[in-house]
Amino acid sequence: MKTLPIATLVCLFASQSAFAGDIAKGKKAFKKCASCHSIKDGGKNKSGPNLYDILNRGIATNEKFKYSKKLVSFANENPQWTTELMGAWLENSQKLVKGSKMRVKVKKEADRENLIAYFQSMGQ
Numbered sequence: 001m002k003t004l005p006i007a008t009l010v011c012l013f014a015s016q017s018a019f020a021g022d023i024a025k026g027k028k029a030f031k032k033c034a035s036c037h038s039i040k041d042g043g044k045n046k047s048g049p050n051l052y053d054i055l056n057r058g059i060a061t062n063e064k065f066k067y068s069k070k071l072v073s074f075a076n077e078n079p080q081w082t083t084e085l086m087g088a089w090l091e092n093s094q095k096l097v098k099g100s101k102m103r104v105k106v107k108k109e110a111d112r113e114n115l116i117a118y119f120q121s122m123g124q
Contacts, residue, residue: 021118033051054081070097071102091107
């Protein structure tokens, strides 16, 4: 049986607890995203990619969606969505990846945390 070093476990725990938002509130907040994104297992892409299991897959890896060159370049340097990266993306996508197609700004930190909690619940 392979075990993880204690430092890794602490980082994983800290990462999960740092965005301990409310799933129900995140689901409600996602309604604004649903015009462009689905979040169901096997769901179709819309003008944006399906976000099911987004925090457990690589950035810009949905093979059936054409991502901007800027996001693909960003993914080369940041291959995995983390709660921290997702928080920065939701706060201001253009600040994180200047020139990407996505333009989102979720102003309230609590709203971002709730969305991330919802994303975490979709795909585990």
